[in-house]
Amino acid sequence: MKVVDIYRAIADSTRRTILDELCEQNDQTLFEICARLTNNHGLGLSRQAVSQHLETLESAGLVKSRKEGRFKFHQIDSTPLDEITARWPADASRSSPDASRTTKRASTETEEQS
Amino acid sequence: MKINWTSIFVTDQQKALDFYTDKLGFVLKHDIDMGGPRWLTVVSSEEPDGVEIVLEPNSHPAVVPFTEALVADGIPMNQFAVDDVEAEYERLSSLGVTFTQEPTTMGPITTAVLDDTVGNLIQLVHQDEGAQG
Numbered sequence: 294m295k296v297v298d299i300y301r302a303i304a305d306s307t308r309r310t311i312l313d314e315l316c317e318q319n320d321q322t323l324f325e326i327c328a329r330l331t332n333n334h335g336l337g338l339s340r341q342a343v344s345q346h347l348e349t350l351e352s353a354g355l356v357k358s359r360k361e362g363r364f365k366f367h368q369i370d371s372t373p374l375d376e377i378t379a380r381w382p383a384d385a386s387r388s389s390p391d392a393s394r395t396t397k398r399a400s401t402e403t404e405e406q407s
Numbered sequence: 408m409k410i411n412w413t414s415i416f417v418t419d420q421q422k423a424l425d426f427y428t429d430k431l432g433f434v435l436k437h438d439i440d441m442g443g444p445r446w447l448t449v450v451s452s453e454e455p456d457g458v459e460i461v462l463e464p465n466s467h468p469a470v471v472p473f474t475e476a477l478v479a480d481g482i483p484m485n486q487f488a489v490d491d492v493e494a495e496y497e498r499l500s501s502l503g504v505t506f507t508q509e510p511t512t513m514g515p516i517t518t519a520v521l522d523d524t525v526g527n528l529i530q531l532v533h534q535d536e537g538a539q540g
Contacts, residue, residue, distance in 0.1 A: 322480060323481055324481035
């Protein structure tokens with residue numbers, strides 16, 4: 294399976310809604326996810342379409358699935374999203390635009406280029 | 408034309424009868440020896456003259472892959488109406504019944520999905536008070 298990056302995975306509103314619903318209730322079957330999309334969001338997608346969205350989310354590491362006996366359950370794993378705050382930390386925007394910030398930013402850019 | 412019977416494929420007829428009567432609370436209606444498989448039906452205790460569920464052996468080779476695929480994705484083939492899904496969930500859980508979906512309110516309905524132990528998932532449904540159609 295092609296590995297999908299997190300930005301592409303969360304660029305789609307249906308996939309963000311799936312993550313919302315998995316936050317609400319973890320460990321859902323495909324059936325429950327479909328029912329929630331239909332009943333809570335008016336998204337009447339086919340099971341196949343939802344299945345493909347789940348594959349994309351799994352490929353990005355944002356959803357994990359687990360076989361338990363004869364059933365398959367899906368869970369959210371938001372760990373890959375840490376990359377976003379690590380890359381654009383909140384304290385960078387909070388600190389005042391003084392000389393130290395400029396220096397810090399300049400050094401980060403240098404690191405990325407190397 | 409009337410709907411008098413509907414079938415559920417089961418992996419084991421005796422185990423199915425035990426589950427549908429002892430756990431779900433349906434009552435035995437017909438148990439006819441057919442020289443191997445039985446013609447076995449249950450009805451709701453609330454509607455003894457209502458629709459009968461035929462607990463049908465799953466012996467046809469197409470049935471097992473079909474039911475297993477549905478179960479893996481959590482899809483219930485049959486639904487039963489109850490007064491209160493939450494109360495049934497508590498009652499059945501205490502009897503050791505496994506749920507693949509806990510009671511969940513979605514719009515005007517509340518549903519839960521349980522494992523009938525003989526190859527199928529069953530959805531319990533009630534419509535919330537005051538909800539329209």
